[in-house]
Amino acid sequence: MSQTTSSNARIAEIVTSNDVVLFMKGTPLFPQCGFSSRAVAILERLGVAYASVDVLQDMEIRQGIKEFSEWPTIPQLYVKGEFVGGSDIMMEMFEAGELEQLVTEAGVARA
C-alpha cells in the first residue's frame, strides 16, 4: 500500500468511527496553536462529545488530512464523516447558530 493510500484509509476510518472529530495541533487540554485552541473552545461551548487527533504526533495524518480534505490548514472538523471546515468556518457557523443546527440534525451525543 502506498503511503497516501494507507493514510487515506486511516483517516476514513477515524472520521467514520467518530461522530465528531477534530484534527488539531496538540490536545484539547494543551492546544499547540491558536487556531486549534479556538476550535476546541467552540466545541466546548457547543457542548458536544468529540474525539481529537493530535497531528503533531502523527506525520502521516498531518500531511494526509490536508489531501484527504483538500484543505491546506489544521485544525479540521468532521461531523458524521463530512468535512465541516477549519476554525474560521467553525466560528462563522457557531455565531450564525449553524453549528448547533448541524450537530442537532446529525443527532450527535452531548458532552
Place this chain on the structure above:
Amino acid sequence: MGMAADEIVAMIRAALPDAEVTVTDLAGDGDHYAAHVVSPAFAGLTRIAQHKAVYAALGGRMGGVLHALQLTTAVPKSLS
C-alpha cells in the same frame, strides 16, 4: 518570514478581480493576518467552497509561508 499584506491582497484580487479584500495585520509582525473577502463570485457557493477559492488564489501559500491567516468570506449584501 511571511508575506506582506499588500501581496496577499494582490494575489486574491488577481484571482477574484471583483472582490473587496480587507487584510489586517493582527499582531503587527507581518505574519498573523485576518482577511475579509467579499465577492459576487461567492454567490451560491458553500463556505468551504468560498474559502477554497481564496486559498486557491493564494497558490499553495496557505498553510505554508502563510501560517496564520484568519479568513472570512461573504457575498455582497446586494446579492445575498
